[in-house]
Amino acid sequence: MSWKRSRKWSWGLEEPGPGAAAPHQVLGRLRFLLQCSECFRRALPLPAALCYVPREVQYKICKDPAAAASSRSLLSVWDGPGPARGSKRATIEVRKGGCLRATGEEYRNSAGLWVKLSKEHLEEHGVCHELEEGWVLAQRFGDGGDKLVPVDPVEKIQQQHQTFGTDYKPRGLLILLAWIPHRSVPPNWSYEQDMELGRFLYDITERDQPCKDCFKDHLNSIEVSSQLDDFKVTHLTDNQRETYWESNGSPGQHWVRLHMKKGSVIKKLWLMLNACINSYVPRRVAVYGGPANRLQHLRTVLINENSYQDVCILRDMKTHMPVLEIRILECREQGYNVRLRGIKFKSFWERDLSLNADMFQAAQLVRYPLLEGVDVDVLYHRAIVIQRFIQLLDSVLGYLIPISDESDSSFSGMKPFLQLCKLGKTLVTHCLQSSESSPPCMLPKLFINRQLAREHRAHPELDPSGRNTVFTQVYENLKPSKTNNHLLNYRWPQTHSQWWECDFTTEGVIDNGGGFRDCLTDISEELCPSSGDVPMPLPFFVRTSNQGNSSSDTRDMYVPNPSCKDFPKYEWIGQLMGAALRSKEILVLALPSLVWKQLSGEEVIWSKDFAAVDVELVKLLEMLEEVDREAFNFMFGKELTYTTVRSDQRVVELIPKGSSTVVRFEDRKEFIRLVQKARLEESKEQVAAIRAGLLRVVPQAVLDLLTWQQLERKVCGNPEVTVDELKKFITFEDFDSSRIQQFWDALKNFTSEDLSRFLKFITGRSRLPVQLTIYPDPERLDMMPEASTCSCSLFLPKYSSVKTCEELLRFAVYNCMSIDTDKNTWD
Numbered sequence: 001m002s003w004k005r006s007r008k009w010s011w012g013l014e015e016p017g018p019g020a021a022a023p024h025q026v027l028g029r030l031r032f033l034l035q036c037s038e039c040f041r042r043a044l045p046l047p048a049a050l051c052y053v054p055r056e057v058q059y060k061i062c063k064d065p066a067a068a069a070s071s072r073s074l075l076s077v078w079d080g081p082g083p084a085r086g087s088k089r090a091t092i093e094v095r096k097g098g099c100l101r102a103t104g105e106e107y108r109n110s111a112g113l114w115v116k117l118s119k120e121h122l123e124e125h126g127v128c129h130e131l132e133e134g135w136v137l138a139q140r141f142g143d144g145g146d147k148l149v150p151v152d153p154v155e156k157i158q159q160q161h162q163t164f165g166t167d168y169k170p171r172g173l174l175i176l177l178a179w180i181p182h183r184s185v186p187p188n189w190s191y192e193q194d195m196e197l198g199r200f201l202y203d204i205t206e207r208d209q210p211c212k213d214c215f216k217d218h219l220n221s222i223e224v225s226s227q228l229d230d231f232k233v234t235h236l237t238d239n240q241r242e243t244y245w246e247s248n249g250s251p252g253q254h255w256v257r258l259h260m261k262k263g264s265v266i267k268k269l270w271l272m273l274n275a276c277i278n279s280y281v282p283r284r285v286a287v288y289g290g291p292a293n294r295l296q297h298l299r300t301v302l303i304n305e306n307s308y309q310d311v312c313i314l315r316d317m318k319t320h321m322p323v324l325e326i327r328i329l330e331c332r333e334q335g336y337n338v339r340l341r342g343i344k345f346k347s348f349w350e351r352d353l354s355l356n357a358d359m360f361q362a363a364q365l366v367r368y369p370l371l372e373g374v375d376v377d378v379l380y381h382r383a384i385v386i387q388r389f390i391q392l393l394d395s396v397l398g399y400l401i402p403i404s405d406e407s408d409s410s411f412s413g414m415k416p417f418l419q420l421c422k423l424g425k426t427l428v429t430h431c432l433q434s435s436e437s438s439p440p441c442m443l444p445k446l447f448i449n450r451q452l453a454r455e456h457r458a459h460p461e462l463d464p465s466g467r468n469t470v471f472t473q474v475y476e477n478l479k480p481s482k483t484n485n486h487l488l489n490y491r492w493p494q495t496h497s498q499w500w501e502c503d504f505t506t507e508g509v510i511d512n513g514g515g516f517r518d519c520l521t522d523i524s525e526e527l528c529p530s531s532g533d534v535p536m537p538l539p540f541f542v543r544t545s546n547q548g549n550s551s552s553d554t555r556d557m558y559v560p561n562p563s564c565k566d567f568p569k570y571e572w573i574g575q576l577m578g579a580a581l582r583s584k585e586i587l588v589l590a591l592p593s594l595v596w597k598q599l600s601g602e603e604v605i606w607s608k609d610f611a612a613v614d615v616e617l618v619k620l621l622e623m624l625e626e627v628d629r630e631a632f633n634f635m636f637g638k639e640l641t642y643t644t645v646r647s648d649q650r651v652v653e654l655i656p657k658g659s660s661t662v663v664r665f666e667d668r669k670e671f672i673r674l675v676q677k678a679r680l681e682e683s684k685e686q687v688a689a690i691r692a693g694l695l696r697v698v699p700q701a702v703l704d705l706l707t708w709q710q711l712e713r714k715v716c717g718n719p720e721v722t723v724d725e726l727k728k729f730i731t732f733e734d735f736d737s738s739r740i741q742q743f744w745d746a747l748k749n750f751t752s753e754d755l756s757r758f759l760k761f762i763t764g765r766s767r768l769p770v771q772l773t774i775y776p777d778p779e780r781l782d783m784m785p786e787a788s789t790c791s792c793s794l795f796l797p798k799y800s801s802v803k804t805c806e807e808l809l810r811f812a813v814y815n816c817m818s819i820d821t822d823k824n825t826w827d
Helices: 025-043 119-124 154-164 191-207 231-239 374-398 407-422 422-434 450-456 470-478 515-528 567-582 593-600 606-612 615-626 631-634 665-678 686-698 700-705 708-716 723-727 737-747 754-762 802-815
Strands: 050-052 055-064 072-078 090-094 099-102 106-109 114-119 133-140 147-150 176-178 219-224 254-260 264-273 282-290 296-302 310-315 322-333 339-349 444-447 501-504 542-543 557-558 643-645 651-653 730-732 771-780 786-788 795-798
Touching: 025 191, 025 708, 055 133, 090 099, 090 133, 090 147, 099 114, 099 119, 114 119, 119 133, 147 191, 147 723, 154 407, 154 501, 191 374, 219 501, 219 606, 231 339, 254 557, 264 322, 282 310, 296 310, 374 407, 374 422, 422 567, 422 700, 450 515, 470 515, 515 567, 557 593, 557 686, 567 686, 593 606, 593 686, 593 708, 606 665, 615 665, 631 665, 686 700, 723 737, 723 754, 737 795, 737 802, 754 771, 754 795, 754 802
Parallel strands: 444 501, 730 771, 771 795
Antiparallel strands: 050 176, 055 099, 055 147, 072 090, 072 133, 106 114, 114 133, 133 147, 219 254, 254 322, 264 310, 264 339, 282 296, 282 322, 542 557, 643 651, 786 795
């Protein structure tokens, strides 16, 4: 497999040194990851090595320095980890210098870290024989107090076992064994639930990362290359506009060194300039980061000559850098020394999945329907296994990327977990930056007639080729010709925000970026119209069957047209998507997960992904598989043949002479397989062309590292929905002002995703604009709301409080996505 030949340091990471993993260790980890990935995908018991717990660990007491000195410590023994799980049963004493033997099983909740004692361990301290096991609080979160710390780290004991064998007993016995709560597959558990759990862990850690502008929390100290007595390093952090630091050395030898606290990550780093004398202002600076003895270049910044205040020199770091060094390479007007009014930064703590069981309370899971109703301990133990898998994946991620076509497809099972990897975003940034090209010296100037494009949109049937659309006009202007030999490669830096200049015929627009963005919006609207009621201006995409299905929750999606064979233009669409991914611009394409997964290289799941295209077909095939012979003959007789209808409404045969071959009851499963294969692959050539264009702009390693959701967000932007924007599209019928205010107060705490789900619940569409109407349901109190997607209506009961309204609305939009009130319940 070609991934064995990849090199971690080829992606700009550390070169292998004395502490690096040996090649056989890396290969072993890769094989083990493959085994684990297959177990996740097939919902099989996970390898015991991933689920080990020490049978026994010795702990010593670390006294709280703030507490009064004492020669002993008293520990409460509970029959469960904490008051919420058990009751206090006994007290044991550990004297100064003594140790406590316990099992290696740990449990975290909001109270702290608990360790489990077996009956044998309890008897050593004279605890009653009736208690089979007990729990003691090893570390209290946030309140200080005495702590229990392992005498030998688990990692050290494991290394001793590797060297001396598992019979080696250092002060306490450690045996690796499969802990059943970790290893066994929970009842009715699925790969989709693992993916949902991974998304939950990602979301909750992202929400819990506070960005700070606080030297006290994240900075240990600052060093400078030199200083004048009256202009010392302390002025860099005193927040005074009148003071500054001034160097006192040779040109090109000035630097400022930040020593960061462990685990802190820089979000943004600014230099605060002192512009009183121009020759003291930095002109070019370089930022280095890493361990003090191995600093690596991160970025060089040329400061604009017109900048005289705060200049951002570093942003969006993804990993902790122990030292950040700012080197002043030169000053303006060939100045000798440098002056800085200060340094400021925003930072956060490095992501660390410090799991605790209380994360999985019902209120936290409302946005994750597949996890609701699952026992808290099941989710907690499963999350621990995922955390361990992520840590292992992080250690070899640089060797895995890019994944070659001949690599085992099981590696695609790791994709949903990549978003949890600390190294993933760093690799994506590095791959994009290392493959950048210089932007063109002059922007191509395109002459576009939007009046002709508008006329075409009104009557596209008059010209099926769409030659007057904005899309085609731009494409024809940019493709190589005798008059145009400037072929765009779209691999520009993120700062290159305008790809061409638009001259709109009969419009008085001077394009400084606004016209270009209008042009991209027009292209997006022509490819995938935001309204389902307008004709399609271009032949490259077709509406999904769900757009005509009022009970579907995905009614605004498009798929590539299986009948369209204009592959060069599909490839150009892929190039535009790649350019959007690299830049801050967006290309809004309403494509289902079926398409995004094929573009990112993820495994497609029929029941989940094709349901976003044709949910009725998915349900029909599920029913067909379960039906008995009598019902089959009654419903289909001899009318079911080996044919299917594609998204372009063309009937295709599944086998030779399929239109005249009747499906028999005993052959129905083969028929289902053929239908699924034909429908999943109906746009295979078109998607392959889009992906080929995408790969001309974006390295394959980037697609390997991104999940399909991340790829969609980078190309199409975040479908941001705000309450203020939503107010423009809602009409209330027969509501008094107090109930209207209660409704808006309930939506106040909704996130953008919540509001997008709210739209889907009522309209089947996740983006604005769409008009909806809310009607009162006065007969019901504190009940679930009902929606009719075909009429875009919400029927809102009375609610006793804002909180009740908020909770029931949120539950409905995440758990009742197929609801429709057009039919009577008894029908």
